[in-house]
Amino acid sequence: MTDDPEKDAARRHREKMEKRKAVQDAEVASKSIAQKGLLMVHTGPGKGKSTAAFGLALRALGHGWKIGVVQFGKGAWRTGEREMLEKLGQVAWHTLGEGFTWETQDRTRDEAAARRAWETACELMDDLAIRLLVLDELNIALRYDHLPLDEVIAKLGARRTDLHVVVTGRNAKPEMISAADLVTEMAQVKHHFSAGVKAQAGIEF
Amino acid sequence: MTDDPEKDAARRHREKMEKRKAVQDAEVASKSIAQKGLLMVHTGPGKGKSTAAFGLALRALGHGWKIGVVQFGKGAWRTGEREMLEKLGQVAWHTLGEGFTWETQDRTRDEAAARRAWETACELMDDLAIRLLVLDELNIALRYDHLPLDEVIAKLGARRTDLHVVVTGRNAKPEMISAADLVTEMAQVKHHFSAGVKAQAGIEF
Incomplete structure (x- = not known):
């Protein structure tokens, strides 16, 4: 004192x-443990799950890495954003989802689309040049049982030690959370839709 | 049937x-309500608050918008990521924080740094060309009372109707949440640090 x-x-x-x-x-x-390819999961009902994944993609490109992106849904990210990332480095981009099941109302088509997307994801996991792989909305395909959960978890668990994977989508399965190194839940505290404000260009699409 | x-x-x-x-x-x-500049807050203890903000920056640049970034802390984002965004469009970038207060241990310096950062933020809010402004870790400066909360909330509330603002940082003040249009809380469900894994290059820095 x-x-x-x-x-x-x-x-x-x-x-x-x-x-x-x-x-x-x-x-x-x-x-x-000095180096480990992380399995990262962005889940929860709030905004920012895919957006944070694309922020990670930007950072990875900044490190000179090649990245892979597979969209299991139509995706929150469009052609414009894809073009932006492709200007910055090597991006293997595949949009294989055909929209949410409540839009297509055709289960067989949804399952076929999920299977094609997953096969592409497996190929990208085997591409040694890729250091970050974004599996956008994979959680949604798993939630609707469009893919066998065991097969997906086993393949992700057997990934190379230098491959980081980001899985997005609400309602992540407990098995996915258990397999992950890092899980973030995006919770919605407040949303402008409740105040009657439409989705905003440049922010939401 | x-x-x-x-x-x-x-x-x-x-x-x-x-x-x-x-x-x-x-x-x-x-x-x-067709158009409204949104005040978006990314808070909570989990990952992805700044990363999702930079994902939004990427999208905004994809729309051809000029963006502003003010870092109130040293920031999770470094020179490499800044260079990536600058390749894509017009970015007014200012890193005015000098590190967290538990690193600097000097309150007067922290307050002066926060004041400089806030004045820059105000200038960028008045730059009509800017459509998205990222105020990275502003919540932390407010939490430590490095800036007067009333002044900050009033200025944000008086923003142009075509200016979107993203505020990041854990422990958002209730007044900030109340002023916001969209609040997402990033919760940490699981973290690899707990399993003894170090921070990973390309992902965390």
Whole structure:
């Protein structure tokens, strides 16, 4: 304690922050596995699942990596965004979904589309040049049983140690969460649709 | 009902999906506000808050928009990613944070850095060419009271109707959530740090 309350406050702040930094440094030092291809899952009802995956794609391209993208649905991302990523590096892009099942109302077609998308995903997993693979809305194909869950989980679990995979879509299966290294749930706290605002060009499409 | 259980299942599936589509179509039709610059907040302890913001930046550039980025912290995004975005269009990028307060341990410096960052944000809000402004980790500056909350909320509330703003950072203030049009909370369901895996190049930095 000194006679100067402002100095005391500054000292307390400094001490608190020093303690916090020590905790953080110890946590970083405790990690022992230096490199691991991560299976990342973005799920939950909120926005940002595919958008964050494409942010990761941007970063990966910044590292000079080749990336792969397979869209199991029609996808939140369109031709324009694909063109942007392709300007920046090597992108193997496949849109193989044909729209959500509540739009197509044809189960056989949905299953065939999911199967084609999954076969493409398997080929890209075997392409050694690819370091990041985005499987956009795979969770939705699994939720509707358009693909056998066991087969998908086994293949993802057997991926190369230098391949990162991002799986998006709400309602991730428990088996997918269990297989993943990193799972983020996007929760919707508030949405402008509730206030009568339409989907905004440039933001939502 | 028919004699064919497979046909029945297909019919039930079709009816269910038709119903779902009708609900969705009605929801879309109910929206009356055609254009509104959205205040979007990405908060919560999970990954993907800044990454989803940069995914939005990519999309905005795809629409030919000029974008602004102000980093109130040192930011999860580095020179490489900035260069990628700059290749794609007009980006006004300012990294004005000097690191988290538990690294700097100097409150006066933190406050001055936050003030500079906020003044830059205000200038960019007045630049009519900019249609999307990313205020990365503004929530953290507000949480530590490095900026007056009232001033920030008032300025954001008075933004142009064609300016979209994305605010990121955990622990968003209730006043920020109240002012926002769209709030997504990124929750951490599972993290590879807990399994002893270090931060991965190309994914986390």
